[in-house]
Amino acid sequence: MPINERICDVTRIRNWQDSIPLHYLYTTGIAGERFFKGIMQGKILASRCKRCKESFIPPRIYCVNCYSKIEEFVEVGGRGRVVAVAERRKGRKRIRYAFVRFEGIKGGIIHSIDDDVKVGDYVKPVFLPREKRKGDLSDITFFVKT
């Protein structure tokens, strides 16, 4: 029997209200610890496979190509480039996100961008002042044009 949308009084059908509380304490992992320690120092780190000579973001402890163990983490040296932009409005405020990739690095990250950033622009991260950083993604305020 379908519960028709027109039945406005749902108590006419026996029902149960319940909630399942879900609380989590996640670990960022071996590579994640390195990544966020890097962020606290104002660096974006990639992991680098010795065998493939390729680097990855976000960093992993394994190579995405050859599945070797990775122990080398390198600072992303090249410029970031905006691949795509999305925009939403919160009241009168514009909130803009971009998918940013880095020269010579496989993968990318998603983060907020400054108002004037467009697809194809070269960008760099703006970090919070050192004493305000907590070791998570919000330590980067946004990406601005270089």
Next chain:
Amino acid sequence: MRKVAVIGAGMTLFRRRMMETGRELSFEATRMALDSAGMEMKEVEGVVMGSAPDAFDGVHMKGEYLLEGAGGINRPYTRVFVGGATGVFVPISAWWHVASGLFDTCLAVAEEKMSPFLPHPQYAFWTIFDHTLERPLGVNLLWIFSLEMRRYMEVHGIREEDIALVSVKNKGNALDHPCSQVAARITVDDVMKSEPICLPVKRLDVSPTSDGAAAVILASEDVAKKYTDEPVWIDGVGWNVDTQYWTNRDLYYPEYLEKAARMAYKMARIENPRKQLDFAEVYDPFDYKELHHLEGLLLAEKGKAAEMTKEGITQRDGDFPVNPSGGLLGVGNPIAAAGMMKVCEVFWQLRGEAGKRQVKKEVKRGLAQAWGDLLQIGTVITMRR
């Protein structure tokens, strides 16, 4: 169907809380399995992943989330799930991928990261119960297992002290396992005096919650022989699922497990399992479950598994060693990974690579089993040299 061999195995430490993410745990176990097989990921054709309820890791698309760590990128990749029985179901699933002729090699990985769930992983089981009949009572799994343990004791006149011997044995065996989480030399008295959780279940009757992963690599006969002179063959697989209304069953005996075991034995041409098998890794999240399962697997007569334990038959140097690894009670219980750990142990025992855990007698055939969903499924795998 083609013959299928296990050619490599690996696992991580089992711990209450690991720094590694689920992906990283999956990688560590898989990398070890590949290395032990002398294989590279590019030689793996298919990947089967297993992990228990998403509620633990707290990523509600866990198969996809773990894929990369388990080496599943751009491959035929599947996640299978049958609750606690998943760990043994993963190699069963990988087995049919190879036995069918679809692949020559298949990787089987099982992972569980239970520690993220707060305040305790046990509460994640709230998400699996019937919302109308069970959850309003505030039940957790320990309640239900308590009912089952009591029923089993009642029917056969078994005492808590007899059951405690299993915990003593397994925690002791785990002292020799380099990955173990709760290995200990304890006495029956320690078990009896341990904190009551939901009587008759006490703290030392139960396995812990854990983070960990384990993996095995399967290959067809021709391919296996290229990698190793000592393949371990999977010669029987079986599984059977009963209704989730566990109240349909008389809890004293797991009929679904007997059916699963008979399926595996028929395939492996085993008529007398107690004689034809040399040892078993039996699912032991609780000490009474080892006894319960030995009976369901037809390795002990109904109600006689406790006696078998008391006589020392199931000790590592006994006539029929059970859980020489140390089991879930000693090594730990990262749900899916725990079942897979048993398959790894059978592999290591049959290859004579179990080190200090190596059983005393010569072993040619072994069995691994897991149990899960809501007291409703048995998964069984038999292996031979």
